Amino acid sequence: MITQKMKYALKALLALADEAEKGHPEPLTIEEIAKRSGTPKRFLEHILLEVRNAGVIASTRGRSGGYSLIKKPNEVSISELLRTIDGPIAPLPCLSRRAYQRCEDCTDEATCRIRKVFADVFWSYLLIIESLTLEDMLRSAEAQQQVIGETR
Amino acid sequence: MITQKMKYALKALLALADEAEKGHPEPLTIEEIAKRSGTPKRFLEHILLEVRNAGVIASTRGRSGGYSLIKKPNEVSISELLRTIDGPIAPLPCLSRRAYQRCEDCTDEATCRIRKVFADVFWSYLLIIESLTLEDMLRSAEAQQQVIGETR
DNA sequence: CGATAAGTCTACTGTCTTGATCGTGTATTA
DNA sequence: TAATACACGATCAAGACAGTAGACTTATCG
DSSP states (O other), X not given: OXXXXXXXXXXXXXXXXXXXXXXXXXXXXXXHHHHHHTOOHHHHHHHHHHHHHTTSEEEEXXXXXXXXXXXXXXXXXXXXXXXXXXXXOSSSXXXXXXTOOOOTTOSOGGGOHHHHHHHHHHHXXXXXXXXXXXXXXXXXXXXXXXXXXXXX | OOOHXXXXXXXXXXXXXXXXXXXXXXXXXXXXXXXHHTOOHHHHHHHHHHHHHTTSEEEEXXXXXXXXXXXOGGGOBHHHHHHHHHOOOSSSGXXXXXXXXXXXXXXXXXGOHHHHHHHHHHHHHHHHHTTOBHHHHXXXXXXXXXXXXXXX
């Protein structure tokens, strides 16, 4: 299960992408994004900070400030966002590339049957999810303009 | 990430399956399984209970009692075990068949872009993992006999 | 210059989940 | 009937999850 936070992050990015598509270069305020995405404003602050630190969006301060998308939707990787918000996506710590951790009581990774089986599943899964981008969400069928109301 | 509990469950099943393969029909005691799988004994009790309630293993009480596998390894579904031990495997509650739950603030599932994208990923993922059985783990490469030492 | 509208940063707080442990049961059989 | 095994509910500590709150910085408008 992906977390609530991840859903909020996606809704926020959808709101920003929808706005950018309309040719609007003006940033959206946290308040505005919160309204459109149905996210508690104070919680959204934290989420946007994380997404910004991941280099997907940029913020400007002061009057008429806000957030805007600084990548093209087809360059915003969903799996990267998942890692940023929810942490490693590997089923086992010993299968994670970026957050590798040896399983404490594991004597031999090479012969571990649990690792072996989940590795196979995981590689196939990665192949699918690594290719997903924000663009796939934008183009997904005849979705409404309204971001609010998307799966919470 | 799968939980520690799930890893323990898999190791316990591997121990039982290894034993069954040797033509041993005698049940293994919790104590024995705990030793072989490196699981805290008192914790393993609960895990085996759940696995038994799922119909994968059977228990006999009293002297010379213990647990034994009552399904053929190729009939023990890893995804079912995952659901039993770790809960739903769908990325969103609204995508789970057995544990379906409407997302609270979702006004229209049919047009939800988050749901749509994750649905596509999920179906592909299901295809892979639903076919996995305990047998795949048993036959996985040249694994050692010893269950202990498998990925924790 | 100062009021105001924005984002930033550090804490904190309930509630639930995870990973256990403990005590006390009940069933079986030598 | 004592010993050996599983059964089951209660409890617990630590961490994750979802959110709140307060104080602070930055930019712009009048």
